[in-house]
Amino acid sequence: MLQKTPYLNFSIALSPAGHLHLVTDNNVQVTLDESSVQEIQKRWQNGYASGLLHLGLITLSTALPPSFMFWRQFAQKFITEVCKYPDFLVTPTKTVPVPDEEELNIILNQAPFMQGGEYLNLEVLYSLWTDLNLVLRQELSNFNNNLQQYFEAYHAHWNLVGRVCFHLAENKENQEMPFAFLATYTTRLTNNAQVQHLPLGKALQEYAGDKNKALLLALLLPVQKACEASPFIKDLVSSGRIFKPLAWKPQEAYRFLKEIHLFESAGIVVRVPNWWNAKKPSRPKVEIKIGKNPAHNVGADALLDFDVQLALADGQTLSTEEWQEILVAADNLIKIKGQWVEVDKEKLAAVLQHWQTVQHDVAAGDLSFAEGMRLLAGFSKTGVSEEENLAVAEWSSITAIGELKQILASMRHPKVDGNSDELLAILQKHLHAKLRPYQIAGVQWLLLLYNLKLGGCLADDMGLGKTIQVLALLLIIKKQQKKDFSPHLIVVPASLLGNWQAEIARFAPSLKIFIAHPSEHSDVKQINSEELADFDIVFTTYTFVQRLGWLIKIPWGLVILDEAQAIKNPSAKQTRAVKNIASKTRIILTGTPIENNLGDLWSLFDFIAPGLLGAQKTFSDYGKKLQHKVEANFFGSLRTLVSPYILRRLKNDKSIINDLPDKTELNAYCTLSRQQISLYQQAVMQLAKQLEVMEGMERRGLVLASLMRLKQICNHPCQWLGHGDYVAEESGKFLRLQELCTAIAAKQEKVLIFTQFREIIPALSVYLATIFQKNGLVLHGGTKIKERAELVRLFQDEKGPPFFILSLKAGGTGLNLTNAAHVIHFDRWWNPAVENQATDRAYRIGQKKNVLVHKFICSGTIEEKIDLLINDKKALSQEILSGGGEVSLTEMTNEELLQTVSLDLDKIIKIP
Structure with missing residues (x-):
């Protein structure tokens, strides 16, 4: 529930389903009387279409936030069209026609940056227009379907279109008076069902006499209202000339044309030559x-x-x-x-x-x-x-x-073209994967920017393969530019280093990488360019960019930032350090919309295209001044300016949806904290000692207990120790969860999190609530059967909780949770069938989304080794798989077991 306040401190967001809702926005604080704020909230609680219609009808003198202003104008456009269709009320099936595609595209271009703006498209506008038609009919039933009474209840300055019509036409035979004006009124239908017009002067004869005075006044009411707004029309009425045909000079016609909107607002139909368009008048x-x-x-x-x-x-x-x-x-x-x-x-x-x-x-x-x-x-x-x-x-x-x-045109609308043959030949030989068509287009777009020495932002939806597109780009550059080749720098959060290493090992093993991190090289601060000559890519983290002075001395080919929102604060030390690094081209990667905040947008573009948005203060002041002025079309101009530098494809884009599987499974590699490494190594050493003296069932029990201990340590040290506050920085999985769910929250999507450990669920729930800024749901073996249906109902509700944590056994069957776009396996149940069964809570009949499945794996630990065993069918034998399909380690020899559980130090990157 939004807090009731005399300030409008919220904005309008668009959900993935294309519905509008109010969200608290700390950047918004518009003074508005308390009753108006409460009424807006109340109407929105009745449904977004009711709230939108209310926003268009009410009279406000306060300048509204951009999202409110945009949607208010959309609703007002609908109401304006309603006023033009008097048969809307008498014909039950009548609806107000949707504006044509050209007009809707103009509306789209004027849209401000808002939460969920990436979901705004023609289909959404069509749907919202339809919803406005429906809700208006519902609300009119309380006013005996009298639209004018409905308007008056709002004290709104809206008027039904009456029977008066102003006509302006060219009079080509008179060069001095080349325009003709005539005011008419509609009387009846002809035999051909055409509306008949008569000069307005005839109305004085038709409605002559006291008994017809009320009818005459009703007919002329729109003219009276026009007089109140237009001195020009007032003069015509006062002189009586409005009741006669008139010949006009160009300047009189021009004055009339410029006031058309006043006449239409008063309820008068206006007919003018086709060459005049009030919104885009023909002009030199x-x-x-x-x-x-x-x-x-x-x-x-x-x-x-x-x-x-x-x-x-x-x-x-x-x-x-x-x-x-x-x-x-x-x-x-x-x-x-x-x-x-x-x-x-x-x-x-x-x-x-x-x-x-x-x-x-x-x-x-x-x-x-x-x-x-x-x-x-x-x-x-x-x-x-x-x-x-x-x-x-x-x-x-x-x-x-x-x-x-x-x-x-190629930057704004990248597509696969004839130049792709040479690139595909390189990738076919060196990339161990087949790119989808939209990914090939993405690689060509990145290569175009690189060749032009322009920066860019690859902002594809999570799961569309940003990493593999970058790897394909780097392979092509390596093969095409053998001379004067410079290494590339990739800056990532520490928790993503393992992911990049795994992806390169899997898809592009010919790329040689250097990890500029103390966990890999103790003398990392002393590196020089000669030592990097044999490497294609250097990785470092945002934390270490400001500590490694030599980074600014090397002429990098590309500098690539993953999770680039890390530099959205232009005054932060790590942001300034990153921007000091020189390179031929700069690329940023992000799975979250970057246009929701003008300040963030400026900082990101100050990295990829310095100077494009001007000085920070100038840009900020300019935006604040113009974002409330529709005629300035600030957001349309800004969108035009930045769009060539941003490539963003959504999972539901018609151009790529057929290329995607219904379910995409991704390994999410996690690093270990220093405490996790220490506890893990202690557990392995203790296991090694005990294996020397135990046999039979006692040994089997020891192995199972040790494996459980290692799983718990990989989750969080506090889970194994049984005490502590579950500090996120002490667990690589918690940090990975934060990065992943921050992106999910920014896109207003929902997620299921599965764990086999009931004891960690409260800590996960508290932690995720801080990320989503909302409480979630939990289900485990202790949840009563009768409560489960209500939990499912809440999650399936679009407005319901954004995350649902389930214990694997309790939540793995019997639930239909198709509102989730993501499934996270926080820890692994080493039985593929059980994991798949849990995943199918989201991916099943009725699911309309492409589901992303994220499997958390701590690099260099037993989790990674078991994952390799599960996925390498050649390695799976009856000795490794138990009768239930689960990986069984109790049957391994001591040597095999210790080799499997021991840390792979070559893959370990510690969280500093």
């Missing part, structure tokens, strides 16, 4: 074309060409004489090249001067790639006022041409 613009400079290759270091000219919307260039005609025109609506166009000669002249100044600056110092990208996105040069910036956006047209246009 300053046309800027940016392209490749012939003397330079396109890329981060490139200098671009810049050309300025005047043209009409259809691309026709204006001559000097036509420009002079505009400058001397007395009207705002003039005819050029046979077209009626809107002109504002003062603004147009100022915008032309603005671009000529830019052109002069470019000629003096050339236009950099980053500056070109900013201009193409609609960002003007630093220091331009807000008013000037809006004028520039309205009266300019900026496009990329030639090779630059093609490259930007």
Whole structure:
């Protein structure tokens, strides 16, 4: 339950299912009266469609947070359309038509960055529009289906469209008065079921007499409301001219055209020539074309060409004489090249001067790639006022041409093309895996950025294979660039080092790696470039970047950051240390949306594309000023600017969903803390001593107890010791769980966590609640049978708890938990059938998601060795598998057993 407060301290988020909900947002604190806040919350509790409709209807004078403003405008657009369909109420099956795809795409482009914004697409807008249709019909039943009464109950300034219609048409035979105006009203249907229009003056005759006065006033009510908003219409009514056909000069027609929205808001139907579009009026613009400079290759270091000219919307260039005609025109609506166009000669002249100044600056110092990208996105040069910036956006047209246009298209929409044959030949020989089509496109995108010396963000959904795409890229670079080859640096959280090592060993063993970490090299602080000459990749952790001074002295080929949200704080020491490292290209990897916070976005782009978003304070101030102004379309411009540098594919994208299996199993390798290593080694040494003196059943009991002890130590030292606070930093699995569930929480997905140990469930539950900021559910052998159905119901509810911890035996059968997108096996039951049975709680009939199964494995321990035995069918024999299908170690010889349980020191990386 959201706290009731006189402040609006929450925002609107979009769930993976495409539903809107309110979430507490500490970055939002808008002063609003308490009753309004409470009513918004109440309506949202009745359903998101009811809350959305309420948001569109109410009158507010306070500037709302961006997510509220965006969805409020979407709802208001729906209500505006409702007002245009008076038969909506009398026809039970009538619905308000959804805007066309072009208009919906404009809405999508204007969407602010919000939680769940990655799920926003055309289908979601279609669905929300349908839901608004349904909820409006439901709510109108309380008002006898009287829409006007419904509006009045909200004190909303909405009006049903009446029977009055304003018509504006061209009068081509009269050059001085080239427009004709007529006000009409609808009377009846003709025999062909067409609405019949009569001049509004006829209404004075039709409704003459006192008995018809009320009907006449009702008919003219929209005109009265228009008079209140428009002095222009008020003058027409006062003089009586509105009841007659009128011939107008261009300036009168222009004034009428600019006030169409006022007439429609009053409930008047407006008909105008097709060439007029109030949202995108036809007008001459300053046309800027940016392209490749012939003397330079396109890329981060490139200098671009810049050309300025005047043209009409259809691309026709204006001559000097036509420009002079505009400058001397007395009207705002003039005819050029046979077209009626809107002109504002003062603004147009100022915008032309603005671009000529830019052109002069470019000629003096050339236009950099980053500056070109900013201009193409609609960002003007630093220091331009807000008013000037809006004028520039309205009266300019900026496009990329030639090779630059093609490259930007490839960056925004990567796809497999004819250039992939050579790459596939390299990968077929050196990558021990077959890439899916979307992964091949991802590799080509990364290679394009590398060749252009541009940075980028690979932000594919978890489970889509970001790591293997990076490995494929590094293999291609290694084979294509044998001369002047520089090693690459990959910075990762310490808990992910084991994962990268395992993936390289499995898929790209020809890549030689060096781990710049004290657990691998005691003299790691003294390394020089000569010692790294034979290595392809150097790994280090975020913690050690600031401790290893030699990192900034090496000219790296690529610097790649995994879990790049680690540098979202620009003032943090590790962020500054990472940004000081020089390289040809910089790539960041993240499975969480990076656009939810403008500050985070700036810091990440300051790494991959320094200067693209400008100075931090300028960017922040600019965003705060414009994000509440729809006409500025700040978010649309920002999205245009950053989109070429971000590649993000979701598991449910239509373009890739057919490439994915329904269930993807991933090994999640975990490191060990120093305490875990110490306890583990003590346990192995103690086992070795006891094996020398025990036999038979006593030995079997010893082996089983020791294996249980090692499993517990791998989970957390406190589980074996039986006391302590389960500090996350003391367990590699807890840290891995944090990284994984942070990403899951950011995407608002749900997860099942299985463990065979009931005693660790409370600690896991408390820990996960801090990550998800919500409590979860637990189920174990002590859970009453009658409570289980309620736990399932709560989890299956979209608004229910985000995580569910289950003991493997109690939760492994009989439950249907298809709302989970992830399954985590926190510790391993060494029986594949039992694990699969547990996984099937999420992956079963009715599941509409691609389920990711994460199997936690501590590198270099018995967990990794048993996993290899299970997955290597050739190694599995009757001696290793028990009758129930479980790995049995009690039958091994002492030597085999100790070899299996002993730590593999070559694979151990300690948590510092």
